[in-house]
Amino acid sequence: MDACTLGDLLDVIGGPSVRLHTAPAGLTAPVTEAVLYDAHAPLPQAPGALLLAVGVRAAAAGPLVRVVAEAGMTGLVVRGPDGPVGEAEAHGVALLSVDEDAAWHHVHLLLSSAIGARPGPSAGGLGDLFALADAVAAATGGATAVEDPRQRILAYSTVPGQPVDEDRRQGILGLQVPVSPANSEQYRALFAAAGPVRLPALREGDLPRLAVAVRAGGETLGSVWVVDDGTLAPDAEETLAQGASTAALLLLRARAAQELARHQNSDLLRRLLDGTADASTAAQRLGLDGGLRVAAFVLDAASLPDAEQTALRLLDVVRLQCEARYGRHACVLVDGVVYAVLPAPGAQPQGRAGVERSSARRPEGLSTVGRSTPAEAPRRRTDEHSHKRLAQDIVARAGQALRVPVRAALGEVVAGPAQTVRSREDAELVLRVLGPDLPVATVDEVRPRVTLLRLAEVLGERRELSAGPWRRVLAYDETHGTDYARTLVSWFDAGCDMAGAAKLLAVHPNTCRYRLKQAQQHVGIDLDDPDERLVLWLQLRTLAGLSGAIAAGVPRTP
Known part of the structure; x- marks a missing residue:
């Protein structure tokens, strides 16, 4: 290192x-x-x-x-x-x-x-596990593999000349033990035993195994397996038991390193999202390459008694689903919002399996280990629609698991990590316009809504932009009980069509026409001026929060 x-x-x-x-x-x-x-x-x-x-x-x-x-x-x-x-x-x-x-x-x-515990070539202790597998294989005389409790192969020996069977080849090829009822029964026997156990071959052509569970403080951390072709060393069981003790230490150290790396990556991602991290460094450490977009997930509940814990559970759900789709992934919880960085079309993020395989040595007779197979490449490619499908799936799963509605927003696709802040800002704007009728959306799908939302903020912050006749219209309605503001907005929303505006207001077109004439006379607005119409429409829509859809209802007397 x-x-x-x-x-x-x-x-x-x-x-x-x-x-x-x-x-x-x-x-x-x-x-x-x-x-x-x-x-x-x-x-x-x-x-x-x-x-x-x-x-x-x-x-x-x-x-x-x-x-x-x-x-x-x-x-x-x-x-x-x-x-x-x-x-x-x-x-x-x-x-x-x-x-x-x-x-x-x-x-x-x-x-x-x-x-x-800086990240190094051994990928959080896995390099030491490979060395241990080689040492056990040399001492026992049989090809060795180290697995986690989920039967994923973490390391394997490469001592030349040791017999192997098809089960070992297939397991190393996919870094996963093939699933079968017979396999499951052997694992139950293994984890129930206090020490090494000898297990028969599962089918013709395969070889028996000598295996031992790896434990620490009563917790099962994994297992070590040795292929037994009948020529193992006399003290193979004792050697394997000692190897399991060493494996326990290495697995605990690897877990600590992974937890530290996750904590460090979370802090780095927070700084990337707020624009205070060096983008190139963050991209390298987080495995970001090429275009990306930020997805934001939030609990849709006004108040929860255990909101903080529920948000952490939401983070786990998002991280699990993203890792299942993209491999190693960047997710973080900030102020109750879970952010995930999704690879854009054409990006090839370094997946977790890719890291493990690229650091692994090539096993006997398997030249494809450590390389992506043709079937894996399509799974790593993404497109615009897959991002939304992933978000919808997460919202559905999280809502069911947490028993709380969840909303998801997707920012714009940006060219690289240096523009992550832009995509995050987009996602946060989208979150503000989501609702029960629209729990998931990309920024492009709600562009008019978020544009009006930002316009309302900008107009409200500047005195010269928030001044104008819209205030006089609202004040006149309040004082005289008229409905000029809603009539104006309905007319604007209907494309200045009198019949369309009357339909939105549920009144006769003549009533609508009369209100507009009275509004011009009493408030002093010029509806023949297109610029004044545009500004008045924007101010009534954004600052007053009115629209033709809201205007429909019981009309007041003109």
């Missing part, structure tokens, strides 16, 4: 969590560990370390800068914004800060985890 640099660290946890104030040595300075400051103990010589200024106020941390420089450390981390920037620049020391209320033990854990 390459050494972690200050830039690497900030790419992962920079932003709201950790802020950089100065880096005189640049972002390529190495970061080796995070050290807690102890005023009653000598400072260790720790080149490349970050010193956490425990018990020292940020404004009083100047003397620590010189100590950090003398110890060969890369930087100092203070709590609060008023750190000694000048001293840090003078001594060539990086200065970082965390929030005032951040707990030092939490900051230490965050930094240490980020420094020590």
